Amino acid sequence: MAASGRYLxxxxxxxxxxxxxDMTVAYQRRPVLWDIDLQIPAGxxxxxxxxxxxxxxTLIKAALGLVPLASGKVEIHGKPYHQxxxxxxxxxxxxxxxxxxxxxxxxxVLMGTYGSLGWLRRPGRSEHAIVDRCLQQVGIxxxxxxxxxxxxxGQQQRVFLARALAQxxxxxxxxxxxxxxxxxxxxxxxxxLQTMRSAHKTVLVVHHDxxxxxxxxxxxxxxxxxxxxxxxxETTFTQENxxxxxxxxxxxxxxxxxxxxxxxxxx
Amino acid sequence: MTPTIALxxxxxxxxTGAATNVACALVGCFLVLRRMSLMGDALAHAVLPGLVIAFxxxxxxxxxxxxxxxxxxxxxxxxxxQTLHQYARxxxxxxxxxxxxxxxALGVVLLKKFVVGHFDVACVYEGSLELVVxxxxxxxxxxxLFTTCLVLLLNLSVLLLLWxxxxxxxxxPALATTMGLSATAIHYLLMTLVSxxxxxxxxxxxxxxxxxxxxxxxxxxHLLSDRLAAMVAISALVGVLSAVLGFYAAQxxxxxxxxxxxxxxxxxYAVAVFCSxxxxxxxxxxxxxxxxxxxxxxxxxxxxxxIEELGSARQMTSAEARRAIGGGWLSRLGVAALLRGxxxxxxxxxxxxxxxxxxxxRQLVRSHRLWETYLVEHLGLPLDHxxxxxxxxxxxxxxxxxxxxxxxxxxxxxxxxxxxxxx
Numbered sequence: 001m002a003a004s005g006r007y008l009x010x011x012x013x014x015x016x017x018x019x020x021x022d023m024t025v026a027y028q029r030r031p032v033l034w035d036i037d038l039q040i041p042a043g044x045x046x047x048x049x050x051x052x053x054x055x056x057x058t059l060i061k062a063a064l065g066l067v068p069l070a071s072g073k074v075e076i077h078g079k080p081y082h083q084x085x086x087x088x089x090x091x092x093x094x095x096x097x098x099x100x101x102x103x104x105x106x107x108x109v110l111m112g113t114y115g116s117l118g119w120l121r122r123p124g125r126s127e128h129a130i131v132d133r134c135l136q137q138v139g140i141x142x143x144x145x146x147x148x149x150x151x152x153x154g155q156q157q158r159v160f161l162a163r164a165l166a167q168x169x170x171x172x173x174x175x176x177x178x179x180x181x182x183x184x185x186x187x188x189x190x191x192x193l194q195t196m197r198s199a200h201k202t203v204l205v206v207h208h209d210x211x212x213x214x215x216x217x218x219x220x221x222x223x224x225x226x227x228x229x230x231x232x233x234e235t236t237f238t239q240e241n242x243x244x245x246x247x248x249x250x251x252x253x254x255x256x257x258x259x260x261x262x263x264x265x266x267x
Numbered sequence: 268m269t270p271t272i273a274l275x276x277x278x279x280x281x282x283t284g285a286a287t288n289v290a291c292a293l294v295g296c297f298l299v300l301r302r303m304s305l306m307g308d309a310l311a312h313a314v315l316p317g318l319v320i321a322f323x324x325x326x327x328x329x330x331x332x333x334x335x336x337x338x339x340x341x342x343x344x345x346x347x348x349q350t351l352h353q354y355a356r357x358x359x360x361x362x363x364x365x366x367x368x369x370x371x372a373l374g375v376v377l378l379k380k381f382v383v384g385h386f387d388v389a390c391v392y393e394g395s396l397e398l399v400v401x402x403x404x405x406x407x408x409x410x411x412l413f414t415t416c417l418v419l420l421l422n423l424s425v426l427l428l429l430w431x432x433x434x435x436x437x438x439x440p441a442l443a444t445t446m447g448l449s450a451t452a453i454h455y456l457l458m459t460l461v462s463x464x465x466x467x468x469x470x471x472x473x474x475x476x477x478x479x480x481x482x483x484x485x486x487x488x489h490l491l492s493d494r495l496a497a498m499v500a501i502s503a504l505v506g507v508l509s510a511v512l513g514f515y516a517a518q519x520x521x522x523x524x525x526x527x528x529x530x531x532x533x534x535x536y537a538v539a540v541f542c543s544x545x546x547x548x549x550x551x552x553x554x555x556x557x558x559x560x561x562x563x564x565x566x567x568x569x570x571x572x573x574i575e576e577l578g579s580a581r582q583m584t585s586a587e588a589r590r591a592i593g594g595g596w597l598s599r600l601g602v603a604a605l606l607r608g609x610x611x612x613x614x615x616x617x618x619x620x621x622x623x624x625x626x627x628x629r630q631l632v633r634s635h636r637l638w639e640t641y642l643v644e645h646l647g648l649p650l651d652h653x654x655x656x657x658x659x660x661x662x663x664x665x666x667x668x669x670x671x672x673x674x675x676x677x678x679x680x681x682x683x684x685x686x687x688x689x690x
Contacts, residue, residue, distance in 0.1 A: 028356075061441075064441075066441055066444060082447075085446060085447045088445065090441070092442065096439070096441065097438055097439050098300075098302075098438070101300060101437070101438050101495075102493055102495050103434070103438060103494065104493065104494065107434075107494070111431075111435050111438070111439070111442065114431055114432075114435050114443075114448060115446030115447065115448070118447070119429075119448065120428060120429070122431065
């Protein structure tokens, strides 16, 4: 009995890339995400969709342990995040870093290998070989020695993607990789996502363009302070669910959140 | 007591100044890159009570208690600033202002109350580089130089050891943290280094120079470099250069050495602002001038081409031509450049296109008309709205873009006004 139980657990471990269980995230005691419960199977491209302020970026940051959870837990391939760092890659929003920073494209992509190196160890020949491969994969080898300010928005996004590839993770979180890029880059990113899927990677993408959700993703997470729906695009990305997601915030959630921030019932 | 190594007193002063500047510049680079330049200022003031308490507890001015006191108060300051911001909802700059002024004042009060005679508050500001040779010696070096060298070595070895951690956590702290390279840990480590560096430098050079040397060489180097390693190296160089220039200037004018070194650093920064190859004012102005001149030349070529195209027998004198493209010295330069480059020739009073000038003009007019066509076809602009934008854009259309435009428009032979688009 025990043996078969363990066997079953192993099975789910290998097929569920990300499991979020009853997670609430609060800033200054004010909940911004309520009771999120979801499971993402491995090897899928997943769009995270919702209006501004829905908590899409917060969902990613919470899963990555960058913001504390008020309650609930996150498991990546069946283990807590801090045991699975090497299996997770992260591409933050492009505006989150200073593009005047004195680093070249190659320097930034090399940063992707720092996680597997850990403290103190320096990148060596094999890390540089990884960088070369990743630069090539996103088509920016020619720009390797440019300072990052001298790149277009699309090229900057490709640098971030190359860095993510250099992380060689199993599960990726991409925060708005399609924001403000040219059509050629958008196509290149999409192609890259497909390549990643065929390598059985799981990729979660915060996405704004509802028109392309059906073309780009297998799964979709519809979010607006709470989880509206999560599942395969065909069954989940419906008019009704979209209406629920975009049809305004739930006033009652807002009121409760405000009351929790102020630590008193509102009258 | 005089140092056991025989050097002139000038040399000792210079060495101490340079070593301080380099030690500060090393950590200063990361303050500048993390947009926390004022943390240097804050820490340089806030560590004072740490020094006083360390002195009171150890009854000595020896190095170890001073460093420990500085590091402890430095960490406390960093923690308080962070915590006040996070929990008391005081904005970061305000919490910084509250914490460092209060701690500094506390230091002054403790100093006046308990340690009259050993410290001098004025000395904390301007230092006493002049007196370096008179201090006791440790390992054959004057004490201030010895402490500074110690800190210089500390900073250097920490940076060498944790180079990639400092780089990543300064550029993208969130990624560093998700990778398990805690950005917070690096932040506190950096603040400790800054505190210790400040304290080591107090005695000799005073807080004015320390605060300046944490920021000014780093800011200068930031203007001059595209790589982190280069920035750190250049900032160290700027530190040394400021020490040398400041020292001799101070001797010349017979004034405070540390102050003069600070002024020298400021001047070097000013030079960098003007002369930096990529971000400098001079290169920006020069570049703008180049573009303006090119626009004027091309406008003139385009105008002469259009007159020819109309088949008119009218010729333009160079005075008329200059007026038509806006007049002024820029137009004079433009005409001169075109004549010299063989794009135009003089026929009496008048200007004529040479075959070479005609070829260039044709490409320009082609760009102009392709752009007009594009605007009408793709943006649906009315005919009277397309000349102006095309006139502005025509100068920036490459051959590659010409081909792309050609592919985009339905009729690449005629512009919307019915004129032929030249090949």
